[in-house]
Amino acid sequence: MIRMLVPLLVFVGLVGLLLISLPTAEQRRQVASPLIGREVPNFSLPSLHDPSVSYSTSELRGQPFILNVWGSWCFSCRVEHPYITRLGQEAGIPLVGFNWRDEREDALTWLGRFGDAWTFHMVDEEGRAAIDLGVYGAPETFLIDHRGIIRHKHIGPVDQVSFDDLMRRINDMRLEADA
């Protein structure tokens, strides 16, 4: 009798193992960034509005800021645009746009049509700095604290739930910076 149960037990064990170890579709999509808790990579990129000016991440040291990866080619960036606009208005810290692999003309037209609530935009036309940031899609939103440490990365469009979450984290970072 017990012998007959052995194959069943093996089968149940195997199913259990697979249930535990196979990631869900959501987990597969969200690749945890190894950069969280580490310093933001230092790069210097030209401004979208004035290519003769360039911005670098090290200039922003000393205050928390938001880094939002977007492109005019990215549909989800339009979806999250109202929430990004609210971040720009309500967060109280710089909202840096990271214009990724885009055409300057297209990007400016896009901002003209939908509105520009960002403090300024960096242009990463070649996608070189994006690799250092571990960006693998747009939109992505990074929170960087006053010491230049990447504290959080939101993958995909910001919605009401993630907006609230981001605001909570931003307030924490501001309190830390003031302390």
Next chain:
Amino acid sequence: MNEVPTNATGLRHQSPLTVVAALLLLGWLALGMTELKAQADERASHPVNEQQQDGVPRPVQPGRMSGMITPIEPLPFRSPLEERRFRALVSELRCTVCQNESLAESTAPLARDLRMEVFAMLQDGRSDMEIRQFMVDRYGDFVLYRPPLAGHTLLLWFGPILLLIGSLIGAFIVIHKRRQALK
């Protein structure tokens, strides 16, 4: 002592076919699991796309790829060895946008950027390990098709061989018992 056991063990009712079937099933399971690893190995060792063999250096355009569809763009390799290393590396690194394609297969712009990055690092004289580490630092272990040997991956690495050994021992016991029973 040569009394043949009867129904007590149930062995009498098991035809040799059943044992063979059970063995085949176990073997198939073990093979299936090793196959996963074998695939990763094959990706690593196989040249993926032999579209340019003439060795003529072509200019590299690191700009965006609009309308470009060739998975691997012709690159000015300095030696066949460098090209082999490049192909091996990009086939064992996962394209993070598409997730089920390697960097070698993907036509996604990011995959192309990453290939250019791998190429630039090769030209820079960096080792394969440094290049892999570069990717892991930015995208995590996830980019590696061949997962690192660590505590949480022990079962992944040694599971198949343990299963195989386990099933061989099981088969041995069953066969041995049947032999005893038949004597």
